[in-house]
Amino acid sequence: MSSIAKxxxxxxxxxxxxxxxxxxxxGAVSIVKDVKKARGENDTLKLINALVGAAALxxxxxxxxxxxxxxxxxDVLLG
Known part of the structure; x- marks a missing residue:
């Protein structure tokens, strides 16, 4: 088996x-930082971007x- 297949x-x-x-x-830690920064700057566009990123995450x-x-x-052992 090739390393790419592995x-x-x-x-x-x-x-x-x-x-x-x-x-x-x-990634969630980064999004939380982005939300806090956007709120601190009152930047609605950055806040929307962070929330869309959170939804994707x-x-x-x-x-x-x-x-x-x-x-x-x-897995048969997990039942």
Whole structure:
């Protein structure tokens, strides 16, 4: 198996999904900073941008959690 195929397989594995969820958590920290900065500057456009980014982050994380649950459903030991 090539290293590219291994990397693609890792993305859809449990450790890969957990890593992606962890990365999303770091993205959330950045979004919180952006929201605070936009509020401090009274910049509506920056605030909207940060909120749209937050919505995208939440949606992406929900998709990752759903995929993680699907992998768990396939595991006979988890029942």
């Amino acid at each position: 990397a693609k397989g890792f993305k859809n594995s449990k450790p890969g999904l957990w890593l992606s969820i962890g990365t999303s958590a770091f 939440i949606t992406g994380t929900a998709l990752l959690v759903r995929e993680l649950k699907r992998l768990g459903d396939d």
